[in-house]
Amino acid sequence: MEYCPTWLFWLGLLLPALLFFLLIRKRTKLPPQPPAWPVIGNILDLGTTPHQNLHNFRAKHGPVTWLKLGSVNTMVIQSAQAATEFFKGHDFAFADRKCPHALTALNYGQGSLAVGRYGGYWRVLRRLCSVEFLVTKRVNETVHLRQKCVDNMIVYLEEEMAVKQVTTEQGIDLSHFLFLMAFNVVGNLVLSRDLLDPKSKDGPEFFDAMNRFMEWAGKPNVADFLPWLKWLDPQGIKASMAKDMGRAMKIAEGFVKERLEERKQRGEMRTTNDFLDAVLDYEGNGKEGPRKISSQNIIIIILEMFFAGSETTSSTIEWAMAELLHQPVSMKKAKDEINQIVGLNRKLEESDTEKMPFLQAVVKETLRLHPPLPLLIPRNAIKETNFMGFDIPKDTQVFVNVWGIGRYPDAWENPLTFKLERFLGSKIDYKGQNFDLIPFGSGRRMCVGLSLADRVLHLGLAKLLYHFDWELSDGLTPETLDMRERAGIALRKLHPLKVIPKKRSV
Numbered sequence: 001m002e003y004c005p006t007w008l009f010w011l012g013l014l015l016p017a018l019l020f021f022l023l024i025r026k027r028t029k030l031p032p033q034p035p036a037w038p039v040i041g042n043i044l045d046l047g048t049t050p051h052q053n054l055h056n057f058r059a060k061h062g063p064v065t066w067l068k069l070g071s072v073n074t075m076v077i078q079s080a081q082a083a084t085e086f087f088k089g090h091d092f093a094f095a096d097r098k099c100p101h102a103l104t105a106l107n108y109g110q111g112s113l114a115v116g117r118y119g120g121y122w123r124v125l126r127r128l129c130s131v132e133f134l135v136t137k138r139v140n141e142t143v144h145l146r147q148k149c150v151d152n153m154i155v156y157l158e159e160e161m162a163v164k165q166v167t168t169e170q171g172i173d174l175s176h177f178l179f180l181m182a183f184n185v186v187g188n189l190v191l192s193r194d195l196l197d198p199k200s201k202d203g204p205e206f207f208d209a210m211n212r213f214m215e216w217a218g219k220p221n222v223a224d225f226l227p228w229l230k231w232l233d234p235q236g237i238k239a240s241m242a243k244d245m246g247r248a249m250k251i252a253e254g255f256v257k258e259r260l261e262e263r264k265q266r267g268e269m270r271t272t273n274d275f276l277d278a279v280l281d282y283e284g285n286g287k288e289g290p291r292k293i294s295s296q297n298i299i300i301i302i303l304e305m306f307f308a309g310s311e312t313t314s315s316t317i318e319w320a321m322a323e324l325l326h327q328p329v330s331m332k333k334a335k336d337e338i339n340q341i342v343g344l345n346r347k348l349e350e351s352d353t354e355k356m357p358f359l360q361a362v363v364k365e366t367l368r369l370h371p372p373l374p375l376l377i378p379r380n381a382i383k384e385t386n387f388m389g390f391d392i393p394k395d396t397q398v399f400v401n402v403w404g405i406g407r408y409p410d411a412w413e414n415p416l417t418f419k420l421e422r423f424l425g426s427k428i429d430y431k432g433q434n435f436d437l438i439p440f441g442s443g444r445r446m447c448v449g450l451s452l453a454d455r456v457l458h459l460g461l462a463k464l465l466y467h468f469d470w471e472l473s474d475g476l477t478p479e480t481l482d483m484r485e486r487a488g489i490a491l492r493k494l495h496p497l498k499v500i501p502k503k504r505s506v
């Protein structure tokens with residue numbers, strides 16, 4: 001018998017196996033991808049304003065782009081047509097979220113609605129929040145609370161002008177007052193508390209802790225791209241988050257305990273009609289989700305309402321004011337409309353804003369150009385899915401670039417111009433069905449606070465325009481006003497808007 005070398009024996013055995021494997025292997029077709037570096041992949045392509053850089057890829061790579069962010073598979077949806085396909089045809093397949101590493105601190109992600117996994121617990125929370133924040137009857141019942149918080153903002157602005165004798169050079173930082181108002185709206189709806197009332201004991205401490213919590217949540221974290229670095233927490237973001245989130249949780253725990261005590265004294269009766277009472281009252285049927293929501297998760301969902309509802313709303317009004325100051329003709333049209341509807345001798349009510357098409361157009365045009373969450377909250381693929389002819393693996397994260405979609409010239413004439421007329425007499429809105437304008441997302445995981453945000457945006461803006469005439473400070477003119485952006489937890493102006501509110505001339 002002839003001698004057969006060992007390597008030849010193994011080759012003879014492995015070659016057919018390799019050929020068989022190659023034959024049966026399904027060819028995966030991924031969307032077009034820009035060139036990527038080893039290990040870090042396309043991370044550098046994101047830059048400091050990822051939505052802008054990704055938008056620039058569209059011309060070269062088409063409406064669906066593939067990125068490797070470190071080791072994380074990422075698909076970017078960049079057109080209204082692809083978004084329609086995504087939300088109408090594949091909403092369930094992409095209904096999951098990937099929890100950012102910072103938000104895994106103190107198990108936040110497990111109790112969260114916004115970054116929590118899709119499933120029974122999420123459905124329970126979603127139903128609870130929808131009843132509180134989306135159902136029109138409930139939103140109507142809380143109109144007096146929104147009016148109170150917005151009226152307070154007007155008073156704080158007047159006081160600031162009077163006390164500090166604000167000069168033309170200084171101006172005041174409008175975003176600060178808007179944030180206080182939005183924070184207070186959530187405080188009143190969720191906890192029946194005016195956290196900003198000077199008499200509030202825990203208010204300032206809670207406000208500070210939540211502010212820091214949001215700052216950490218908005219920081220880019222290398223551990224989100226290279227998950228094998230999570231244990232190291234290389235930038236210390238999770239540790240810092242745990243510290244500030246822990247402070248906020250402790251205070252929120254005190255609010256919950258206080259409420260439980262009140263309920264006990266009154267024989268377990270509901271003491272208010274707010275979100276906290278609704279969550280405490282919840283009893284599941286045992287078929288889906290928990291029978292009761294745990295105390296830890298009650299605290300997390302309370303924090304989440306502040307987290308999700310404050311900066312989004314306040315940054316939108318700040319952008320609206322910046323656009324109107326940038327374009328005095330639109331400012332005049334919006335003010336004239338308000339004066340005509342309200343007149344000079346009565347209070348502006350929330351319901352007045354329903355009769356103000358110009359004001360409504362300001363809100364829509366602002367959300368088109370400056371959606372606070374320009375890539376939405378990333379979705380995650382529950383299972384392997386064929387999407388528009390591409391084979392998208394399970395666990396792929398998805399960005400929907402609503403900022404880019406809102407600026408696409410095929411859908412929007414002169415897309416970079418702030419033009420109210422484009423919405424006058426048009427039925428297009430942001431409720432999740434017109435895929436050229438989806439700042440609140442769409443489908444199962446669409447913003448649960450949309451109705452609330454819608455009311456606060458219109459009322460807040462209308463009152464600012466009704467009560468004051470506005471000027472820019474620091475020698476700025478409409479032409480020189482800087483409209484550049486800064487990414488964070490929400491998309492903000494790079495330089496906060498500094499303004500001088502003057503009690504309006506009658």
Ligand code: HEM
Pocket residue numbers: 113114115126129133186304305306308309310312313316371372373376377379439440441442443444445446447448449450452453
């Ligand atoms: C201008 C204001 C706001 C904007 C533009 C906005 C936008 C968004 C977006 C884009 C999403 C993700 C949607 C998706 O994945 O399809 C979202 C989710 C969410 N929003 Fe808002 N939001 C705003 C205000 C609010 C307010 C006032 C609240 C509540 C107080 C809120 C609570 C939430 C929650 C809890 C989620 C997570 C929903 C889920 O994952 O099921 N938002 N929001």
